Amino acid sequence: MKPAVLLLSGGLDSATCLALARRQGFDVYCLSFDYGQRHCAELDASRRVAAALGAAEHRVINFGLAQFGGSALTDTNIAVPIGGVQPGIPVTYVPARNTIMLSLALAWAEVLGSRDIFVGVNAVDYSGYPDCRPEYIAAFETMANLATKAGVEGVKLSVHAPLINLSKAEIIRTGVALGVDYGLTVSCYQADARGRACGQCDSCRLRAEGFAAAGVADPTSYLA
Amino acid sequence: MKPAVLLLSGGLDSATCLALARRQGFDVYCLSFDYGQRHCAELDASRRVAAALGAAEHRVINFGLAQFGGSALTDTNIAVPIGGVQPGIPVTYVPARNTIMLSLALAWAEVLGSRDIFVGVNAVDYSGYPDCRPEYIAAFETMANLATKAGVEGVKLSVHAPLINLSKAEIIRTGVALGVDYGLTVSCYQADARGRACGQCDSCRLRAEGFAAAGVADPTSYLA
Numbered sequence: 001m002k003p004a005v006l007l008l009s010g011g012l013d014s015a016t017c018l019a020l021a022r023r024q025g026f027d028v029y030c031l032s033f034d035y036g037q038r039h040c041a042e043l044d045a046s047r048r049v050a051a052a053l054g055a056a057e058h059r060v061i062n063f064g065l066a067q068f069g070g071s072a073l074t075d076t077n078i079a080v081p082i083g084g085v086q087p088g089i090p091v092t093y094v095p096a097r098n099t100i101m102l103s104l105a106l107a108w109a110e111v112l113g114s115r116d117i118f119v120g121v122n123a124v125d126y127s128g129y130p131d132c133r134p135e136y137i138a139a140f141e142t143m144a145n146l147a148t149k150a151g152v153e154g155v156k157l158s159v160h161a162p163l164i165n166l167s168k169a170e171i172i173r174t175g176v177a178l179g180v181d182y183g184l185t186v187s188c189y190q191a192d193a194r195g196r197a198c199g200q201c202d203s204c205r206l207r208a209e210g211f212a213a214a215g216v217a218d219p220t221s222y223l224a
Numbered sequence: 225m226k227p228a229v230l231l232l233s234g235g236l237d238s239a240t241c242l243a244l245a246r247r248q249g250f251d252v253y254c255l256s257f258d259y260g261q262r263h264c265a266e267l268d269a270s271r272r273v274a275a276a277l278g279a280a281e282h283r284v285i286n287f288g289l290a291q292f293g294g295s296a297l298t299d300t301n302i303a304v305p306i307g308g309v310q311p312g313i314p315v316t317y318v319p320a321r322n323t324i325m326l327s328l329a330l331a332w333a334e335v336l337g338s339r340d341i342f343v344g345v346n347a348v349d350y351s352g353y354p355d356c357r358p359e360y361i362a363a364f365e366t367m368a369n370l371a372t373k374a375g376v377e378g379v380k381l382s383v384h385a386p387l388i389n390l391s392k393a394e395i396i397r398t399g400v401a402l403g404v405d406y407g408l409t410v411s412c413y414q415a416d417a418r419g420r421a422c423g424q425c426d427s428c429r430l431r432a433e434g435f436a437a438a439g440v441a442d443p444t445s446y447l448a
Contacts, residue, residue: 063287063328070335089373095334099371100327103320104287110319111294136370143363147323147355149313 036066260290392434
């Protein structure tokens with residue numbers, strides 16, 4: 001089995017990505033992050049998802065993005081928008097978050113001798129984040145192959161983003177077909193400690209619309 | 225004054241880089257890292273250097289690279305080579321280290337509204353690390369401009385590596401001309417708690433040869 005490193009947030013997309021990587025025959029080393037986000041419910045969810053989908057290993061890395069602030073997800077003085085998805089890059093954008101996470105995945109991949117990193121970013125039903133676009137992923141892959149000893153030695157590292165061109169409904173149908181239990185996942189930007197979702201933030205809206213469009217019952221626990 | 229974010233290790237190169245950035249008129253926000261390296265003497269040195277050279281701010285970020293290991297600098301079971309600089313990438317290479325550090329600098333730069341990141345990498349008298357080469361720095365810059373909200377909005381971010389084509393002697397002469405006190409810096413991979421250098425690791429050898437070639441008295445404190 002080939003080892004792969006996968007960014008696991010505990011949300012719907014990364015759980016589906018894990019199921020896809022497993023189906024492709026990878027031994028999947030899952031990496032989650034405590035970066036000062038608003039709640040830990042997604043980390044709890046990541047542990048459930050990693051166990052349910054047969055991760056080879058699951059680690060949680062700390063890094064202190066909250067000390068920089070600048071995002072509704074890392075600065076409690078900036079409110080999470082609940083009025084509906086708007087055009088443009090929202091205040092929930094966390095500067096350089098995916099780059100930092102992919103860089104830490106790159107470090108682990110190189111130590112493991114893995115040539116494959118998986119990330120569940122999605123550029124269709126998404127929040128307009130720049131670091132979810134195909135051109136960003138391609139540029140990260142190019143950079144990664146110049147950054148590493150493996151790259152210098154001619155071992156090509158691939159950054160797989162298998163969900164990038166799927167709609168949320170397609171992602172959900174894919175996951176359901178692979179046996180993903182979305183009841184284990186938490187997507188809400190401001191879930192409570194038990195993982196119950198607000199139902200109003202962009203992430204909740206995109207998720208709920210995805211279940212509706214897919215014709216799949218929504219297993220999300222919502223706050224009353 | 226324009227804000228810039230600078231990676232500050234506490235060593236000779238990053239101190240020189242800070243002096244150059246200050247001379248260019250930047251307000252310099254220095255970033256150092258506790259990533260599980262062998263000793264904290266370089267973090268102490270980074271604090272001294274930041275203060276001496278007039279940094280606008282200096283922060284230390286933690287991230288747990290030691291849990292991945294795979295380098296003599298993060299795994300105490302792997303010895304630091306002391307036999308002299310050899311061809312190829314040495315075991316002191318830390319997988320993805322510069323990528324992780326530059327990513328965290330990118331996060332801070334975006335929050336500060338800065339368009340400039342400085343890094344004191346050097347591809348002449350160096351240890352063969354892949355993430356010190358000009359093609360790597362260029363690829364990181366390209367990726368960074370796709371990763372960020374500022375990049376999407378057309379604000380170009382530059383990654384400056386002003387030492388990249390200088391010899392160690394040229395770096396030292398540059399720093400001396402700018403008033404850098406290299407006695408404040410620690411380059412050794414295995415310095416003791418007081419910052420005294422082993423004199424035998426690659427970093428010590430390149431530094432000592434640089435002072436000799438520059439015709440500058442070496443202010444380094446060596447272990448007996």
